[in-house]
Amino acid sequence: MRPLRTPLLLGMAGLALWAGTPAHADGASARGAQGQTLTVSAADGVSPGGATLTVTGRGYDVRKGIYVAFCRDNGPGKPPSPCGGGADTTGSGGGSHWVSSNPPPYGRGLATPYGPDGSFRVTIRISARPSGAMDCMKVRCVVATRADHTRSTDRTQDVRVPISFDDGGVPVALVAGGAAVAAVLAAGGVVTVRRSRATGRGSA
Template identity: 35%
Template sequence: MARSRRFVRWILWALMGIAAVSLVLAAIVVIPIVTHTDAGPATPAPTASDPSTASSTGPDGRTRTLSVFEEDGVTPADLSAVKAGDRFVVKGSGFDSSYGVYVAVCEDPGDPLVKPSPCIGGIPEDATDGKDPDAPDTHEFLETTWISDNWAWRAFATRGYDNSEAGEFTAYLTIPASSTDLIDCTTTECAIVSRNDHTAANDRVQDLLVPIRFAS
């Protein structure tokens, strides 16, 4: 009987320990999201000479650049008449790698204080399908890409940053169908967009928009 009681106590202590560790891990993940302070919108820089690139300097002093290339990753993209299935390579630099970013085709709200949304490619979830997203030659072109180096989310993100210190990343983007129930990019201004992921969803500092137009 005494041995049985000791065994039950051991099980209870083990369960309490597991619960405590789970709570600590949950707090480590949730607290930074809840306590995040928004840096505010960035200030776009003129890019009329290169319509495939957007650049901005944020209140945090970082100058971010988002550039869209053809599938070869070298030729600046022609975004004047895109269609579903077109493939582009999107490169970012100057981003704050302590936060993840989504790269997708979204509505351009025309206001730097407003989140670019909705997005016709949706918001990426686990796009890795069990693959190592940083392994050589794994360049799967997706309708949305989630870039993150955060330890809690890295296993679910599509890719990590190419260079964390420089805030550089590469996204391989397939243009989705031009419309959903929420948006029609043939009649609404849309763009290839970078924006903070769900860990800082209301912070507009990493919003960059490269306008696109769908072929009629």
């Protein structure tokens, strides 16, 4: 049994190393039909429990107000909906933002105006299950821009960045207490461990 001692310790050390390694969420960008660019600070491997993302845009039509929100993706030509923050015209919820340089009178002081070149920068809070109508571990969810309520049928401002969440899955070999890892190492093999991630890209 002594020859297995070192591989077993290595297997258990590998388990501890894997469990203690935090998930790293990578950012992503997407381009709209009219040349807009939407960028999200984290898009792949986001914590299901929640995260605050920085969302930036450039090249948007400043004549058209938009919502920036985390939504279920319903496919091309259809507005992303429902959205985690709803149609938040007050900007107080944190789940969505209203960006407009020419809002109706009641929106002045509530909507964030565009910056130079149709740009904006906001933060939104997201999670894998923001509401009973959205389970982003099972359906495709996106950080999206869409025309605001003054142009609800206008799809020219639709831009989507898909979001995937880290499901925290543990490989079977490691769940087995490192025994399988030890066996592979004892035979001179190499164990490669990959964190399992839910893509959130099921049917919409």
